[in-house]
Amino acid sequence: MWYSRYGFYPLFTQFPIRSTRSPQTFMFATPYTLDGRAHGELSQQYKRKTIITVANSFPYVKTRVPILSRREVVLTPIEVAIEDIRKKTAELCAAVHQEPPDTKILQMVLQGCIGTTVNQGPMEVAHVFLSELFLGQQLTDLQNKLKICFKDFSKKCLDALKKNRTLIKPDQSEYQKELEKNYQRFTDRLKPLFSGRQSQALTLSKR
Incomplete structure (x- = not known):
């Protein structure tokens, strides 16, 4: 899987990405509900945070670099x-x-x-x-x-x-x-x- 400064390919180009602690680590959050909707009532609203680490710090000479690791953190409604x-x-x-x-x-x-x-x-x-x-x-x-x-x-x-x-x-x-x-x-x-x-x-x- 590869990372581009313009988004994840091929699945995540529609989600905004922001840098976290270092230029090699990035995170994006995806709201969701258990019934498949993106947004719901407060008691039904979950959030999935996807955190990735790439091989090289940005800015980099190449626009696409390999992803070294990826992990997800799921937040419950509360x-x-x-x-x-x-x-x-x-x-x-x-x-x-x-x-x-x-x-x-x-x-x-x-x-x-x-x-x-x-x-x-x-x-x-x-x-x-x-x-x-x-x-x-x-x-x-x-x-x-x-x-x-x-x-x-x-x-x-x-x-x-x-x-x-x-x-x-x-x-x-x-x-x-x-x-x-x-x-x-x-x-x-x-x-x-x-x-x-x-x-x-x-x-x-x-x-």
Whole structure:
């Protein structure tokens, strides 16, 4: 089997490829469900990561080089959810700490996390995979990991809101208030995730 910088031949030319740690190692992800569809409900959504190592680092004089090794990692639906929440958290963190600050990027990331139109996304993830928590039942290791991810995600949302508050102009004050309302609504619905001190910490301070 051979690898080209333009794709896998002959089977995988339709999938995007990205480099991982070194120019010799590449990975692409394929979403799938057990019934054969690429996408499905959250509880049915799997992901297959294919990782390959090639003989020579790119860029290389030849456009096709031999594949030395190939392995696959399959993520279960809850693992896909964990990865997605971690990705959103990383985007928030990057936007908050960007220097110089970029208000447009910060607001775009915030809107994608707690905006009215997407607020159901994280909420749906929580209700699909953490329903036992809302019922007072014991969680599995993966559910506990997702719960921790949600706590970090919520804290980073709060950090982003506070950062945005220091950057906005007076004509955006209503937009800021709307984002804060969305965030408060989000945390209120997920109170079982933020018990005790964590719940107290995730409160917007007055301006």
